Amino acid sequence: MAKNNPIVFLVDDDPSVLRTLPRALEYHGLTVHPFDSAKKFLESYNNQHGCLVLDLSMPEVSGLELQAELSERGITIPIIFITGHGGVTESVTAMRAGAVDFLEKPFLPEILLERISEATAKDFEIRQANDEKNTILSRFHKLTGRELEVYKLLIEGETVPSSKVIASELGISHRTVEHHRARILEKTICNSLPELRVLAKEVGFVVPNNIGNSAAE
Amino acid sequence: MVAPTSLLDEFMPHGVCYQWRPDILWLNVLSDVAIAFAYFSIPIALLYFLRKRKEVPFPGVVYMFCIFIFACGVTHVVSIWVVWNGQYGFQGMVKAFTAIASVLTAISLYPVMPKLLALRSPTELAESNASLQAEMEQRKVSETQSLKLQGDLARLGRISTVGQMATGLAHELNQPLLAISASADTAVQIAKGNASNDPLLFECLDDIQSETQRAGAIIRALRQFISNKNSARSSTDINSLVQQAARIMAGEARTADVQIEVVSGKIPTVVVDSVQIAQVLVNLIRNAVEAISEMPDTDRLKPDIVKVSTDCTDDVVSVTVSDTGPGIGPGIDPFKAFETEKADGMGVGLSISRDIITTHGGTIEVDASEEKGATFTFTLPLTEKT
Numbered sequence: 001m002a003k004n005n006p007i008v009f010l011v012d013d014d015p016s017v018l019r020t021l022p023r024a025l026e027y028h029g030l031t032v033h034p035f036d037s038a039k040k041f042l043e044s045y046n047n048q049h050g051c052l053v054l055d056l057s058m059p060e061v062s063g064l065e066l067q068a069e070l071s072e073r074g075i076t077i078p079i080i081f082i083t084g085h086g087g088v089t090e091s092v093t094a095m096r097a098g099a100v101d102f103l104e105k106p107f108l109p110e111i112l113l114e115r116i117s118e119a120t121a122k123d124f125e126i127r128q129a130n131d132e133k134n135t136i137l138s139r140f141h142k143l144t145g146r147e148l149e150v151y152k153l154l155i156e157g158e159t160v161p162s163s164k165v166i167a168s169e170l171g172i173s174h175r176t177v178e179h180h181r182a183r184i185l186e187k188t189i190c191n192s193l194p195e196l197r198v199l200a201k202e203v204g205f206v207v208p209n210n211i212g213n214s215a216a217e
Numbered sequence: 218m219v220a221p222t223s224l225l226d227e228f229m230p231h232g233v234c235y236q237w238r239p240d241i242l243w244l245n246v247l248s249d250v251a252i253a254f255a256y257f258s259i260p261i262a263l264l265y266f267l268r269k270r271k272e273v274p275f276p277g278v279v280y281m282f283c284i285f286i287f288a289c290g291v292t293h294v295v296s297i298w299v300v301w302n303g304q305y306g307f308q309g310m311v312k313a314f315t316a317i318a319s320v321l322t323a324i325s326l327y328p329v330m331p332k333l334l335a336l337r338s339p340t341e342l343a344e345s346n347a348s349l350q351a352e353m354e355q356r357k358v359s360e361t362q363s364l365k366l367q368g369d370l371a372r373l374g375r376i377s378t379v380g381q382m383a384t385g386l387a388h389e390l391n392q393p394l395l396a397i398s399a400s401a402d403t404a405v406q407i408a409k410g411n412a413s414n415d416p417l418l419f420e421c422l423d424d425i426q427s428e429t430q431r432a433g434a435i436i437r438a439l440r441q442f443i444s445n446k447n448s449a450r451s452s453t454d455i456n457s458l459v460q461q462a463a464r465i466m467a468g469e470a471r472t473a474d475v476q477i478e479v480v481s482g483k484i485p486t487v488v489v490d491s492v493q494i495a496q497v498l499v500n501l502i503r504n505a506v507e508a509i510s511e512m513p514d515t516d517r518l519k520p521d522i523v524k525v526s527t528d529c530t531d532d533v534v535s536v537t538v539s540d541t542g543p544g545i546g547p548g549i550d551p552f553k554a555f556e557t558e559k560a561d562g563m564g565v566g567l568s569i570s571r572d573i574i575t576t577h578g579g580t581i582e583v584d585a586s587e588e589k590g591a592t593f594t595f596t597l598p599l600t601e602k603t
Contacts, residue, residue: 016396024399027406057388084391106394106433108426109402 006120007050010034011041011066012082013058017105021053024109030116038066047075049127051119053112056083056094067097076126078119082107133203139188140205146172147187150180152207155200160193224306232300246300249293256290259283274336275329278322285322288315366461366495387436394433401425453491455534455597456481459525462498466506473510474519477502480526484534487597489577494597497570497581498525501538501593504567508542508591516543532599533579539592545585570595 008030012018015036022032031050035041038061041052052070056063063081070077080101081094094102100122101115143151153166163181167174181193190196235241260283267273267280288311295311298304337345405422408414463477470477505523521541528535574581574595581595 014392014396017392017399020396020399020403024402024406027403082395084388084395104433104437105391106398106429108430109399 005031005049006123007048008032008116008120009041009045009050009052009077011036011038011052011058011063012055013037014055017055021109021112025113025116028109028113030113037061038063038069041066042069045075045077047077049120049123051078051080051100051116051123053080053082053116056081057085064093064097067094067099071097076123078122080112080115080119082112136188136199136203137205140200140203142187143184147180147184148207150177151184154181154184154193155197155207160197224310225304226306228303228305230299230301230303231296242300246297249297253290253293253297256286256293260287275332278325278329281318281322281325285315285318288318291315363461363464366492367465387439390436391433394429394436398426398429401429449492450488450490452486453489453494454486455484455489455494455536456527458491458495459498459527459536462495462502463525465495465499466502469503470506470523473506474517474521475506475509476520476522477506478522478524480524482526482528484527484529485599487534487599489597490573493573494577497573497595498536498538500567500570501595504593505538505540505542505591509540512543529599533596534599535594535596537592537594539590541590544589544591545583 008022008025010018010022010025010032012021012034013036018034018036022034025032033044035044038054038058054063054066061069063083067079070079078100079094079098080103081099082103082105084105100119103112103115149170150166153161153169161169163174163177167177170177185191185193185196188196188199190199232242263279263283263286267276273279292308292311292315295308299308401422405419405426408418408422459479459481463479466477502523502525509517509521509523518541523538523540526537528537571581574597577597579595579597581593584592584594
């Protein structure tokens with residue numbers, strides 16, 4: 001994923017808007033994928049980076065309904081609503097549901113460009129944060145079975161238990177525990193056990209269910 | 218003295234009894250004269266009363282009173298006559314007639330007594346008069362209110378129609394305006410690519426852009442102006458609004474042979490613009506009545522019923538208008554402006570209704586899944602949402 005090729009997805013049922021608006025945006029160097037219905041957009045969208053410029057009132061699936069559907073699918077693409085109606089009620093609903101912006105037609109193309117760049121930047125941030133999280137999570141996933149057992153005991157309690165406690169709990173030697181502990185910190189690139197605990201919480205890493213239970217036997 | 222042979226035989230005059238003593242004689246005679254006069258005058262007064270007052274209860278009894286009192290007067294005249302003329306048989310006959318009249322009057326009085334007692338006293342009459350008057354005044358007040366509401370509705374109908382047209386126009390016009398604006402922008406980008414272009418070209422394209430935006434601003438202002446129609450909200454009993462709306466529609470419903478049935482639930486008052494909500498009600502009822510009346514006679518239930526019922530939950534008051542009409546055609550969004558199945562209609566009524574209900578923080582929806590008819594339900598929040 002690169003920051004410099006965001007895609008603007010435009011969903012509007014009006015053919016003249018669908019023809020002229022992408023043309024204008026493309027002349028400003030943007031990549032635009034136009035759709036004349038929410039359904040067609042949903043069929044083709046594959047979690048690409050960018051933003052969604054969405055007409056509020058369309059037949060069949062309205063803009064608000066598409067917004068709800070996306071949120072249900074866990075798709076976080078920022079939405080800029082455009083409307084020829086300017087309905088107060090709908091705009092409030094849309095903004096409450098997390099739309100980034102609401103523009104009344106006809107707007108200046110440069111204003112839309114501004115909002116698009118804000119929205120794509122936001123999308124980039126979200127994706128970057130997600131990527132970071134995934135990178136860290138992938139480090140946690142490198143932990144082996146025995147390491148995970150040690151890790152679980154290190155994380156679970158109010159305070160960090162000593163190697164001796166862990167050793168007796170798992171029925172292994174105290175030196176082996178210390179060895180595993182060092183490997184855990186190494187693999188997750190953490191300097192200390194407190195740092196490890198904070199990081200684990202941040203990325204929401206959960207030890208798989210089958211780990212630890214068997215060790216307690 | 219002659220032996221008696223007939224009732225009219227002459228005897229000693231009565232004056233002889235008191236040896237023609239002037240004091241006793243005149244005391245009796247003058248008293249009788251006075252009594253006779255009084256007794257003759259009373260029936261005259263009664264008859265006069267009867268004649269002037271057409272609706273006197275039990276006039277028969279009054280006539281009997283007249284005869285009896287008149288007869289009493291005559292007996293007193295005869296009393297004077299017998300002072301000088303001893304025809305006591307004649308006096309007896311007069312008395313006998315009087316006796317018959319008196320006894321009959323006395324008897325006739327008892328059967329009518331309960332009815333007489335049932336007659337209202339003048340105070341009672343005054344009281345019921347007053348309450349009648351109060352009721353009339355009350356009626357006048359509610360009539361004025363109902364007239365005012367009707368006037369308000371008519372005015373609101375016109376305003377809303379204009380508003381709806383503006384909203385519809387705004388939506389339709391804003392699309393081409395955006396297309397123009399986008400195209401002008403593209404043209405500017407293209408023109409920039411050629412340095413030899415006349416600066417006037419850029420000026421023209423700028424003008425196109427700014428005029429397009431101005432047109433958009435005008436439409437926005439128009440819509441704002443119309444949507445800001447002074448909405449006066451107050452605590453309102455929706456049940457009484459339903460009654461009013463049903464009354465307003467009663468004439469049209471009768472003409473179409475449709476019955477409007479109102480089922481008032483126990484609901485609290487809500488803070489709404491009563492004229493606007495009444496308009497929604499009238500609109501829904503009218504739609505139902507019109508839908509039914511446009512059906513072919515063979516499909517009619519006669520009488521068809523439009524049922525308006527109210528209900529509530531913890532959060533909302535709901536009103537349901539259901540009819541036995543033809544329902545809603547497939548693919549028709551009844552709330553969309555300019556979309557109608559009616560032969561003569563703009564298709565804006567329901568769209569206005571939806572606007573009104575939404576600005577009140579409520580919802581309106583239709584259920585046409587039943588085999589016959591359509592059911593519209595709108596809700597109004599119990600607590601005002603901003």
